[in-house]
Amino acid sequence: MHVVQSVSRGALVAAVDGAGHGSEAAAAARIAVSTLKDFAGEGIISLLRACHQRLKGTRGAVMSLVSFDGYRNEMMWLGVGNVAGMLRRRSSQGCVTDEPRRENSASEGIALRGGIVGYRLPLLKPAVLPVSRGDTVALATDGIHPDFVRDLDSETPPRELAARLCAKYSTGRDDGLVLVVRYLGWSK
Numbered sequence: 001m002h003v004v005q006s007v008s009r010g011a012l013v014a015a016v017d018g019a020g021h022g023s024e025a026a027a028a029a030r031i032a033v034s035t036l037k038d039f040a041g042e043g044i045i046s047l048l049r050a051c052h053q054r055l056k057g058t059r060g061a062v063m064s065l066v067s068f069d070g071y072r073n074e075m076m077w078l079g080v081g082n083v084a085g086m087l088r089r090r091s092s093q094g095c096v097t098d099e100p101r102r103e104n105s106a107s108e109g110i111a112l113r114g115g116i117v118g119y120r121l122p123l124l125k126p127a128v129l130p131v132s133r134g135d136t137v138a139l140a141t142d143g144i145h146p147d148f149v150r151d152l153d154s155e156t157p158p159r160e161l162a163a164r165l166c167a168k169y170s171t172g173r174d175d176g177l178v179l180v181v182r183y184l185g186w187s188k
C-alpha cells in the first residue's frame with residue numbers, strides 16, 4: 001500500500017509491504033498506512049515509532065518513507081526492511097534554471113535498515129538530500145526486481161513510469177507496488 005499526502009511544508013510519500021501474505025499482511029499494511037496519514041506532518045523518526053507502536057501484535061510491515069520539505073528544497077528518507085527507493089535527479093540538459101545547480105550525483109539510493117516495523121526497529125537515521133524541481137523518486141516493494149532502478153528517468157510522466165516499471169520488473173513471485181513521485185517545489 002502507499003501514502004502520498006500533502007503536509008504544511010511539503011508532502012509525505014511512503015510505500016508499505018505487510019509481512020507475510022494474505023489478510024494478516026494486508027491488515028498490518030492498512031494499520032501502517034492509516035498511522036502514517038494520521039501523523040503525516042511529523043518527522044520520519046516519529047512516524048516510524050508511531051507505526052511500530054500501532055503494529056505491535058500484528059505481522060508487522062516493512063516500509064520506506066520520504067518526506068519532502070518544499071520550503072527548504074530537501075527530502076528526508078529512510079527504509080526499514082526491503083522497500084527499495086531511488087532518487088533520479090532531473091537531467092540539467094535543456095532545463096532553464098535561475099539558481100546554480102548544486103553538485104549532486106544523478107542517482108541516489110535510499111538507506112535501508114534491517115528490521116520489521118511492529119516487531120523490531122533498527123537505529124533510525126534518515127538521510128537528508130537537496131532536491132530540485134523535476135527530481136523523481138521511485139519506491140518499490142520486493143515483488144519488483146531491483147533492476148528497476150536502472151530504468152528510472154526524470155522525464156516520463158510519473159504515472160506512465162510507474163506502470164512501465166511495474167509491467168517490466170514484476171517478479172511474479174509476490175505482489176508488487178511501484179510508487180513514482182516527481183518533486184515540483186514550492187507552488188508560488
Ligand SMILES: [Mn+2]
Nearest residue numbers: 017142143174
Ligand atoms: Mn513483498
